[in-house]
Amino acid sequence: MQLFYNPNINTDTQQILFDKDESRHIVRVLRKKEGDILHITNGVGYLFTAEISIPNDKKCVAVITNATYKAKEWNYHLHIAIAPTKSNDRLEWFLEKATEIGIDEITPIICQNSERKVVKKDRLEKIIQSAMKQSLKFTLPKLNDAVKFSDFILQDFDGATTCIAHCENEEKLSLKKVASSHKNLVILIGPEGDFSSEEIKKSIQKNFIPITLGKSRLRTETAALVATHSVSFVNE
Amino acid sequence: MQLFYNPNINTDTQQILFDKDESRHIVRVLRKKEGDILHITNGVGYLFTAEISIPNDKKCVAVITNATYKAKEWNYHLHIAIAPTKSNDRLEWFLEKATEIGIDEITPIICQNSERKVVKKDRLEKIIQSAMKQSLKFTLPKLNDAVKFSDFILQDFDGATTCIAHCENEEKLSLKKVASSHKNLVILIGPEGDFSSEEIKKSIQKNFIPITLGKSRLRTETAALVATHSVSFVNE
Numbered sequence: 001m002q003l004f005y006n007p008n009i010n011t012d013t014q015q016i017l018f019d020k021d022e023s024r025h026i027v028r029v030l031r032k033k034e035g036d037i038l039h040i041t042n043g044v045g046y047l048f049t050a051e052i053s054i055p056n057d058k059k060c061v062a063v064i065t066n067a068t069y070k071a072k073e074w075n076y077h078l079h080i081a082i083a084p085t086k087s088n089d090r091l092e093w094f095l096e097k098a099t100e101i102g103i104d105e106i107t108p109i110i111c112q113n114s115e116r117k118v119v120k121k122d123r124l125e126k127i128i129q130s131a132m133k134q135s136l137k138f139t140l141p142k143l144n145d146a147v148k149f150s151d152f153i154l155q156d157f158d159g160a161t162t163c164i165a166h167c168e169n170e171e172k173l174s175l176k177k178v179a180s181s182h183k184n185l186v187i188l189i190g191p192e193g194d195f196s197s198e199e200i201k202k203s204i205q206k207n208f209i210p211i212t213l214g215k216s217r218l219r220t221e222t223a224a225l226v227a228t229h230s231v232s233f234v235n236e
Numbered sequence: 237m238q239l240f241y242n243p244n245i246n247t248d249t250q251q252i253l254f255d256k257d258e259s260r261h262i263v264r265v266l267r268k269k270e271g272d273i274l275h276i277t278n279g280v281g282y283l284f285t286a287e288i289s290i291p292n293d294k295k296c297v298a299v300i301t302n303a304t305y306k307a308k309e310w311n312y313h314l315h316i317a318i319a320p321t322k323s324n325d326r327l328e329w330f331l332e333k334a335t336e337i338g339i340d341e342i343t344p345i346i347c348q349n350s351e352r353k354v355v356k357k358d359r360l361e362k363i364i365q366s367a368m369k370q371s372l373k374f375t376l377p378k379l380n381d382a383v384k385f386s387d388f389i390l391q392d393f394d395g396a397t398t399c400i401a402h403c404e405n406e407e408k409l410s411l412k413k414v415a416s417s418h419k420n421l422v423i424l425i426g427p428e429g430d431f432s433s434e435e436i437k438k439s440i441q442k443n444f445i446p447i448t449l450g451k452s453r454l455r456t457e458t459a460a461l462v463a464t465h466s467v468s469f470v471n472e
Contacts, residue, residue, distance in 0.1 A: 073451040093329065100458050101450075135453045176472055214337075214472050215309045217371045222336050229465050236412055236450050 002030065003133040004040040005140070009048060015063045016040065016050055023060035026052070038062050043132065043140030045069050070138045072102070076183040076235045079105035079160065081152055082224045083191035084116040091119070092127050094221040098228045099131035099141055108146035113193035119146050149188075149199055153206045157186050164188040164208040165223060166195045172210040175227060179234040187211070187231075189224040238266065239369040240276040241376070245284060251299045252276065252286055259296035262288070274298050279368065279376030281305050306374045308338070312419040312471045315341035315396065317388055318460045319427035320352040327355070328363050330457040334464045335367035335377055344382035349429035355382050385424075385435055389442045393422050400424040400444040401459060402431045408448040411463060415470040423447070423467075425460040 009016055018026060026032045034055050040048045040062075047070050050062035080103060085091045095106065106128075108119045124143055132140050153162075161182035163175065167190070179185065188195070188203065195203075204210060213226050245252060254262060262268045270291050276284045276298075283306050286298035316339060321327045331342065342364075344355045360379055368376050389398075397418035399411065403426070415421065424431070424439065431439075440446060449462050 097458050097461070100454050101452055101462065134455070137452075174472065176469065214468065216337055216373075216468075218336050219370070222333050225333070225461070226337065226465055229462055230469060232450065232452075233412065233466060233469055236410065 001039055001136060003136055004038060005043055005129050005133055006040050007043050007140075009040065009042050009046075009064070011046065011067050013048075013064055015053070015061055016048075018060040018062070020058055024057050026060050027055050027057035032060075037065075041132070041138040043129075043138070045071065045138050047138050072139045073137070074102040074232060074235060076179075076185070076231055077104050077160070078102070078228065078231050079107065079157070079186045080189060080224055080228060081107040081109045081186065082189040083111045083114050083149075083220060084108050084119050084146070085220050086115050086192060088120070088123075090219070090221040092124065094224045095124055095127050095143075096131040097225050099128050099137070100135040101225075101228055102137075102232050103141050103228055104139075105142045105144065107144040107152060109149045109152050109188065110146055111149045111191050112196040112199060114191045121145065149195070150202065152188075153203050153208065160184040160186045162186045162188075162206070162208045163211045164195065164200060164203045165211050165213055165227060166190060166200050167217075168194070168197065168200060170210060172212040175211045175213055175230050176234065178209060178211055179231045183235065185231060187227050189220060189227060192220055237275055237372060239372055240274060241279055241365050241369055242276050243279050243376075245276065245278050245282075245300070247282065247303050249284075249300055251289065251297055254296040254298070256294055260293050262296050263291050263293035268296075273301075277368070277374040279365075279374070281307065281374050283374050308375045309373070310338040310468060310471060312415075312421070312467055313340050313396070314338070314464065314467050315343065315393070315422040316425060316460055316464060317343040317345045317422065318425040319347045319350050319385075319456060320344050320355050320382070321456050322351050322428060324356070324359075326455070326457040328360065330460045331360055331363050331379075332367040333461050335364050335373070336371040337461075337464055338468050339377050339464055340375075341378045341380065343380040343388060345385045345388050345424065346382055347385045347427050348432040348435060350427045357381065385431075386438065389439050389444065396420040396422045398422045398424075398439075398442070398444045399447045400431065400436060400439045401447050401449055401463060402426060402436050403453075404430070404433065404436060406446060408446040411447045411449055411466050412470065414445060414447055415467045419471065421467060423463050425456060425463060428456055
């Protein structure tokens with residue numbers, strides 16, 4: 001099944017006008033004809049089936065014939081706040097994989113040791129969208145704007161259990177233990193070079209729980225993915 | 237700590253002659269001088285410390301001052317047999333991440349639905365080596381030559397529990413369950429387009445256990461990494 005994404009449709013929508021790129025893809029690449037069925041999600045849990053009425057390769061139109069609500073496959077809420085990696089592709093890779101496995105919210109956080117302080121949000125959005133479509137999910141993970149670490153930890157996380165995965169040799173709980181008893185989690189993942197001692201101290205003052213992801217020394221994006229899969233696995 | 241890799245040294249070795257590239261790296265890039273200490277692993281569990289005696293940027297020599305055996309951090313034996321992905325970087329990415337997390341053996345398997353039938357073993361070896369060094373591990377995962385699926389399943393796996401992670405709607409055990417009671421595992425991960433029904437049937441005849449990695453629809457390399465981390469996580 002080929003899944004399309006259109007955030008502008010809801011249960012009241014009767015027909016869809018595809019943009020130029022999608023119209024070209026549907027008519028030229030997929031060779032869809034009048035009467036063919038398309039599957040579209042709005043990224044907030046709905047799967048729509050639509051029948052092509054005008055197979056125009058610039059302005060393809062389809063009439064919605066059915067809408068079904070698909071609850072997300074996972075029973076937890078996971079928000080990963082990750083320091084952007086030096087090379088963009090490592091962060092992009094994490095976003096793709098985390099979307100495949102199951103994640104709700106991602107925030108790029110700029111830390112004291114962050115070499116990269118800007119992210120290309122549009123590009124990251126596209127990666128999340130295509131991973132959602134490819135893995136046939138109907139809920140789009142929310143990508144927040146990049147924020148400074150010091151501002152992020154001051155936010156109200158609405159009852160979530162907040163954790164910081166740092167590498168300093170201090171007492172930490174295993175994420176395995178924390179995730180077993182908490183389903184609404186915010187997990188901070190640091191940059192190459194880890195969080196600064198000051199950041200760790202400040203986050204603990206704000207009730208972030210220091211956690212360990214296991215014995216291995218992991219890269220930033222690997223740590224973020226291991227955290228994502230750990231939460232998914234515990235709730236499997 | 238910067239870790240070097242040299243498969244040719246053992247506990248009897250007294251001094252190390254670094255090759256041209258490493259010599260250049262040590263002397264020119266790291267600016268190491270006579271008397272400076274280097275850390276080297278032979279990839280079979282040993283960490284050697286050596287003192288630079290000749291800081292030559294073409295033929296750097298170091299005298300071994302200490303050798304310590306470091307048992308691997310994980311208590312399981314994991315062999316992943318994975319169909320090469322269409323794009324090389326996805327397989328390479330899996331090898332890097334699996335090495336960081338903890339894996340013992342990898343075999344590329346050529347399946348009926350494999351679009352790629354050859355792998356660049358030298359390149360893959362280098363990726364595994366640098367991931368081992370970067371994650372400060374002292375045991376190099378073994379990369380086997382690519383083999384045909386039909387030949388692979390006929391091998392003697394020396395008492396390992398063998399599993400096949402396929403996507404067909406048949407009865408499967410969860411890897412979580414299998415890994416909880418078996419520490420020596422061989423897991424087959426299929427290509428884009430999954431294993432063929434014939435391959436699945438043949439593997440089951442050879443006592444491979446059909447397993448599921450969870451509810452999500454995962455890409456080949458994501459499935460392989462999820463399998464690797466699942467085994468690691470269960471044994472944490």
